[in-house]
Amino acid sequence: MTGVVPLCVMEEKRLETELADGLPVQVRPLGPDTRDGLAEGYRRLSPDSRYQRFWVRTGELIGERMLDRLLEVDPGDHAIWAVLDPARDFPGVGAASWWRSEKDPDEAEFSCTVLDEDQRRGVGSLLLAVCWLDAMSHGVRKFVGYTMPENVGAVRWMRDTGAEAEWDGYKVIFRWDLEDLDTIPPAGPGIALAERLAEFSGEML
Template identity: 40%
Template sequence: MSFDPQRELSFLLRDGTPLAVRSIRPEDRDFITEAFRRLSPESRYFRFWTRVRELNPRLIEELCSPDQKDHVAWVARHQTREDIPGVGGASFWRLKDDPTAAEVSFTVADEFQGLGVGTLLLALLWEHALTLGIQRLVGHVLHENITMRAWWDALGAMEQEAPRHWQTTLILDESLLENNHAGDHLRERLAQVRKSMNEEITLKD
């Protein structure tokens, strides 16, 4: 399976919201900036660990310039609502000291949290990472971010406590996922991502 940076995939959230999901592109700078601006103070704090109001343009540039090898980024947008700049996004950076691991991060718009956006984005990153030889995704979660920590724990990620946060490590092996709602939901999304990618490949062939 290969991942074409220009490919756009379609998925439905559990409430029926239609999403268009694809790799982030440099021309996405403006809507990414607006999407971050619309986040609640709490969501911005959990993502950047500081009380920021505006994102540094340099950071926006980095987020929107994935090389699809060591830096991969995906974005989910509403298919029919142009007034919504973004539903969610996720990215990973390959670790320099361990090329088989990558640091992962997620952002989900406040009005779409709890609908499975993070699970869908994780499934896309999971499959993309495996094609690049990455076997583990590493996350950093603030102690106060109870929801994110509970999600990683439910998936079976390993945890290591640090002074301000938890470091979570998820091995990209489907057989190691927990047999619970979070694990089952991720398995379903992984199957959907593989099916979508295979259908796209067949159409191109």
């Protein structure tokens, strides 16, 4: 066990739970009313985290057009979720989104960002589980994610949560089979993911 407490209350798409270290957190979908908080969260990322997330080292971090795209309500095809520490509220500790593919409606792109000071606390696995179940409830069967090969932490985490890797000569492409839980490794982040899926499945599916 990783110390995850199986406490889950869903109220208007709000999940109450705890991180592995016991910190009480709330997981909720974001909308236009959270625009300023989301922008502030991205501003707080370190230069290295900004590069790993956006793959650029210069220019505007997150503009109005990107905020519009992230926060546009599109039930069944796109959602963005955040993990919030009630003691500090926005900008929270991390956020993740999924977008259904126009070419393959069974597949959606998953992306995740965790603030530097809140990494290695299980936030990524929590967000992956919530997005996983949310997307499945809308008929998505596969997740795809992308990262640069030098982002060894993300590469390891994606593999440890059961994604299969493919190199296209520029980036690493990872794919999760949302319907096959047997592909989730029984160790490390895989255990945390499996526990979160079990914790929330009754509320979200």
